Amino acid sequence: MTSALREEICRVGASLFARGYVHATAGNISVRTDSGFLITPTDACLGGLDPARLAQVNREGVQTGGDRASKTLALHRRIYAADPEARCVIHTHSTHLVALTLAGVGNADDIVPPITPYFVMKVGHVPLIPYHRPGDPAMGDEVARRIEHMRTVGSPIRAVMMERLGPNVWHSDPAQASAVLEELEETARLWLMTRPTPLTAAQIDELRSDFGAKW
Numbered sequence: 001m002t003s004a005l006r007e008e009i010c011r012v013g014a015s016l017f018a019r020g021y022v023h024a025t026a027g028n029i030s031v032r033t034d035s036g037f038l039i040t041p042t043d044a045c046l047g048g049l050d051p052a053r054l055a056q057v058n059r060e061g062v063q064t065g066g067d068r069a070s071k072t073l074a075l076h077r078r079i080y081a082a083d084p085e086a087r088c089v090i091h092t093h094s095t096h097l098v099a100l101t102l103a104g105v106g107n108a109d110d111i112v113p114p115i116t117p118y119f120v121m122k123v124g125h126v127p128l129i130p131y132h133r134p135g136d137p138a139m140g141d142e143v144a145r146r147i148e149h150m151r152t153v154g155s156p157i158r159a160v161m162m163e164r165l166g167p168n169v170w171h172s173d174p175a176q177a178s179a180v181l182e183e184l185e186e187t188a189r190l191w192l193m194t195r196p197t198p199l200t201a202a203q204i205d206e207l208r209s210d211f212g213a214k215w
Contacts (some may be wrong), residue, residue: 017047035059041161
């Protein structure tokens with residue numbers, strides 16, 4: 001199982017790199033395992049990951065194998081602790097999402113409005129996390145608070161946007177998390193290009209009743 005997860009992390013990383021969702025050594029991917037976590041190494045290019053060199057970390061956050069773990073490990077662990085259903089976390093510096101925070105989002109609770117049905121169904125609410133330096137423990141505290149708050153109000157989230165840094169998304173496996181990331185980045189691109197009218201309340205209600213959207 002661990003071998004398959006290692007291969008899947010590398011496959012998703014290469015796919016994201018090839019399509020421009022990550023560049024240089026920006027971005028990281030982690031997966032929760034039965035014994036702890038696998039995470040991409042610090043300063044690794046997601047386009048050329050080696051399955052054998054992925055960092056292996058135990059449940060307490062102590063590295064037990066592979067190259068040195070990404071410095072975002074602490075943030076990933078806070079996400080896993082706040083959302084027990086999360087099995088994979090992906091962080092990128094996706095161009096249009098970062099550009100959106102530089103231009104200024106309209107609403108800190110929703111960085112983009114509900115402009116397409118698949119954004120509502122596959123991504124949902126995405127709050128903005130104010131800027132903190134990379135690796136700042138306060139970032140993890142804020143992300144965990146947002147996850148817990150949205151769950152208590154009945155709108156669980158699977159993504160946050162860190163101002164000037166990029167999104168963190170999570171799901172049940174790398175492929176699902178990657179799909180959330182791609183839908184989110186595409187929605188940001190559409191919003192920056194066109195500023196369309198959002199879906200109406202009635203249209204969103206239809207997505208809730210017909211497809212179980214959590215918006």
